[in-house]
Amino acid sequence: MIIKKDIDTIQNYLFDASNFKSKQCKAVFIPENIAEISQLIIEANQNKIPVSISGAGTGLTGGRVPNHGDYVISLERFNHIISIDTDNLKCTVQAGVSLWQLEEILNQYGLFYPPDPTEKNCSIGGTIATNASGARSFKYGSTRNWIEAIKVVLPSGDVCVIKRSHISANDYTLTFPSKSKKIYQINLPNIKMPNVKNSSGYFIKRNMDLIDLFIGSEGTLGIIVEATLRLVQVPKDLISAVIFFENFDDLYDFVSSSRNQSNNEYSFIKPRALEFFDDKSLQLLSSKFPIAKSKKFAIWYEQEIYNEDIFIVLESLSNLVAGKKGDINNIWFAMDSKDLREIHEFRHSISALVNEYIAQKNLIKVGTDTAVLSEYFSEYYKYCRDKCLSNSIDFVGYGHIGNDHLHLNMLPENENSFKVALDLYRDFCELAVKFGGTVSAEHGIGKIKRDYFELMYTEDEIRRMFEIKKTLDPNLILNRGNIFSEKFYSQ
Ligand SMILES: Cc1cc2nc3c(=O)[nH]c(=O)nc-3n(C[C@H](O)[C@H](O)[C@H](O)COP(=O)(O)OP(=O)(O)OC[C@H]3O[C@@H](n4cnc5c(N)ncnc54)[C@H](O)[C@@H]3O)c2cc1C
Numbered sequence: 001m002i003i004k005k006d007i008d009t010i011q012n013y014l015f016d017a018s019n020f021k022s023k024q025c026k027a028v029f030i031p032e033n034i035a036e037i038s039q040l041i042i043e044a045n046q047n048k049i050p051v052s053i054s055g056a057g058t059g060l061t062g063g064r065v066p067n068h069g070d071y072v073i074s075l076e077r078f079n080h081i082i083s084i085d086t087d088n089l090k091c092t093v094q095a096g097v098s099l100w101q102l103e104e105i106l107n108q109y110g111l112f113y114p115p116d117p118t119e120k121n122c123s124i125g126g127t128i129a130t131n132a133s134g135a136r137s138f139k140y141g142s143t144r145n146w147i148e149a150i151k152v153v154l155p156s157g158d159v160c161v162i163k164r165s166h167i168s169a170n171d172y173t174l175t176f177p178s179k180s181k182k183i184y185q186i187n188l189p190n191i192k193m194p195n196v197k198n199s200s201g202y203f204i205k206r207n208m209d210l211i212d213l214f215i216g217s218e219g220t221l222g223i224i225v226e227a228t229l230r231l232v233q234v235p236k237d238l239i240s241a242v243i244f245f246e247n248f249d250d251l252y253d254f255v256s257s258s259r260n261q262s263n264n265e266y267s268f269i270k271p272r273a274l275e276f277f278d279d280k281s282l283q284l285l286s287s288k289f290p291i292a293k294s295k296k297f298a299i300w301y302e303q304e305i306y307n308e309d310i311f312i313v314l315e316s317l318s319n320l321v322a323g324k325k326g327d328i329n330n331i332w333f334a335m336d337s338k339d340l341r342e343i344h345e346f347r348h349s350i351s352a353l354v355n356e357y358i359a360q361k362n363l364i365k366v367g368t369d370t371a372v373l374s375e376y377f378s379e380y381y382k383y384c385r386d387k388c389l390s391n392s393i394d395f396v397g398y399g400h401i402g403n404d405h406l407h408l409n410m411l412p413e414n415e416n417s418f419k420v421a422l423d424l425y426r427d428f429c430e431l432a433v434k435f436g437g438t439v440s441a442e443h444g445i446g447k448i449k450r451d452y453f454e455l456m457y458t459e460d461e462i463r464r465m466f467e468i469k470k471t472l473d474p475n476l477i478l479n480r481g482n483i484f485s486e487k488f489y490s491q
Contacts, residue, residue: 001040002030002077013054013064013072017119018365019358020062020448025052028072034151034159034225037073041223041477042157044071050480053219055126056098058119060365061446063130063218063482070480075125078225081105089231090148095125095224102229111231114140117442118348125224130444131199131216135302135347138402139262139272142197142442144215146230152214152222155473158182160222167210176210186213186471189464191457196371197403198438200445200453201483202465213468218444219479221472235304239313240334240343244327245297251276252378254299254324255401259374261320268316273302274402278385281350281396289346291332299326299401300347350398354409364448366421367409368428372437377404380435384408384428393421405441429455450485463488 004010005027013028015021026049031037044051052066054074066072078094081102085091086109093102099113100120106112115127116134126132128150133142140146149163158178167176172188188204203212214221245251255274261267276299277285282292292298303313322328334340358365372380381397388395388410399407408428410421429439429452439445439452454462466488470476476489 001032001036004028004030010072012057013074014066016057016059016062016064017355018060018062018446018448019355019362020065020364020446022065022067024068025066025070025072028054028074030074030077032077034153037153037223037225038157038159040071040073041153041155044477045155045157045475048475048477050477053125053129053223053479055096055123055129056121058117058122059126059130059446060367060369060443061440062448063444063446063479064126065447067481073223075123075223075225078125082226084109084111086111089233090228091231092149092226092228093124094226095123095128097124098122099124099127106231107234110234112234113146113229113231115143115146118351124227124229128215128224128227129217129219131203131442133197133400133442135273135275135300135400137197137400137442138274139270139304140232142199144203144212147211147215147227148230149228150211150214150224151226152224154178154184154222155475155478156182162211162214164209164211169206169208169210171206174208174210174213184472186468188213188468189461191461191464194433194436194438194456196373196437197400197405197441198371199369199442200438200440200449200456201462202468204465216444218446218482220469220482220484221478223478235306237305237310238334238340239301239303239305239310239317240340241301241317242291242332242343242346243299243301243321244295244330245299246325246327248278248297248381249378250325251297251299252401254320254326256374257320257324258301259402268308268313269303269320271301271303271402273300274400275300275347276397276399276401276406277350278397280394281398284353284396285346285350288349289342291330292346295327300343350396351407354396354411357411361412361414363412363418365409366412366418366425368406368425368432369440369443369449370428370432370437371403371405371441372432372435374404376435376437377401377406380431381406381408383431384424387424387427391420391424393417393424400441403441404437426452445483447481450483453483454485
């Protein structure tokens with residue numbers, strides 16, 4: 001196991017892509033096997049030293065960023081693909097394998113793993129910890145849907161293999177054994193989750209599957225060391241197109257129709273991705289992608305072709321675009337793999353450009369990761385947009401509109417406008433909750449969204465969620481500060 005203590009060598013572990021930073025940690029450990037992690041956790045428990053878990057550091061909520069006196073455990077050496085089962089469409093990987101690495105290998109077998117956060121350098125462990133998702137979540141849902149099994153080192157150092165459909169809660173009580181035969185019992189609170197795509201706090205449901213408690217728990221309940229993932233066959237063909245609209249209402253009308261038609265077995269409209277770009281995003285992107293220049297709003301539409309006739313699907317899509325007043329003469333269609341890569345780059349660039357901007361200004365990212373019920377999305381987007389305009393805060397709006405999930409990133413100029421943006425951000429989170437939604441649909445709460453998480457649940461509900469952590473982690477050493485603010489630790 002490599003151990004780093006020197007301030008220069010630990011620098012890379014003290015921040016993540018949100019630009020949230022720590023000045024110091026006690027040491028960074030880079031274990032090579034599960035026994036080393038268990039041993040480390042047992043020692044940390046004995047000495048009550050908090051432990052932060054580090055994946056690839058692409059997170060956007062400061063989740064992996066250590067507190068001052070923490071040990072950091074980095075999973076970077078857990079980077080092996082253990083097996084690929086082409087017959088049963090499954091693979092087992094170590095937690096530090098990156099999405100890139102996995103995609104490249106699976107491609108050779110004609111397979112793919114549906115969850116696709118835009119940032120491919122993320123680790124599989126990090127995506128499970130945050131229940132990440134991406135453009136394809138419209139068709140395939142978030143990471144949760146694709147996890148068959150995980151191997152976890154619990155905060156006690158015990159190892160536990162959790163397979164989907166093997167252990168379910170009896171009403172609101174979960175009971176499970178670890179490898180050392182210790183029995184754990186967790187009382188789940190009866191809390192209503194929002195009925196939208198969600199990555200805020202623990203997933204809790206009556207009679208729920210044990211595995212779903214760990215997925216999205218942001219490293220507060222255990223260290224994921226391995227995972228078995230479900231896979232899908234690569235389609236025969238793919239339609240990928242950026243479609244422009246003059247105004248937002250027409251665009252959202254197109255989204256609603258596509259959504260409705262995707263549930264209609266007789267329709268050829270079956271998108272896997274419905275991604276949104278507003279005029280501000282297109283302006284930012286136009287320096288790299290001239291086609292976006294002077295366009296107002298756009299949808300990136302993607303659809304898989306298995307056995308359908310691609311020309312009939314294209315005709316249906318064109319008719320739908322024309323019917324919804326889209327710019328039928330200027331659709332940017334991907335004609336070959338180079339175009340496909342370029343359109344993916346177009347989507348990736350917008351988040352990367354925003355992250356570069358905040359890093360240059362040395363600010364923390366102020367961008368919504370909110371989702372709301374469909375009937376409110378239009379009103380929600382317009383409200384956020386108007387508030388930014390009337391407060392002279394520059395912004396770019398984009399996101400997974402198929403799931404009514406908005407990334408409205410504010411681009412404050414300086415510390416003063418940063419404060420205004422923070423006030424607006426709170427306002428946008430409050431409204432998302434009021435509209436039946438969530439403050440985080442995919443990035444998680446981490447350390448920078450805890451105050452907003454408290455808008456979603458009462459203090460008592462959050463305390464009862466925190467009791468789950470206390471049951472598994474009585475010394476409260478693991479990923480301290482994620483999801484729950486300090487007041488819960490001191491009660
Ligand atoms: C340009 C850009 C675009 C992005 N686009 C998307 C997107 O479309 N969708 C999306 O969902 N996210 C997106 N993200 C956010 C990020 O990629 C995801 O949150 C990703 O899941 C983080 O993975 P990571 O390995 O980098 O985790 P880290 O940042 O290292 O950690 C994230 C959290 O997971 C915990 N963790 C990491 N590994 C483990 C483990 N093995 N066991 C337990 N806990 C662990 C950490 O402690 C931390 O709390 C984007 C980020 C960037 C920079």
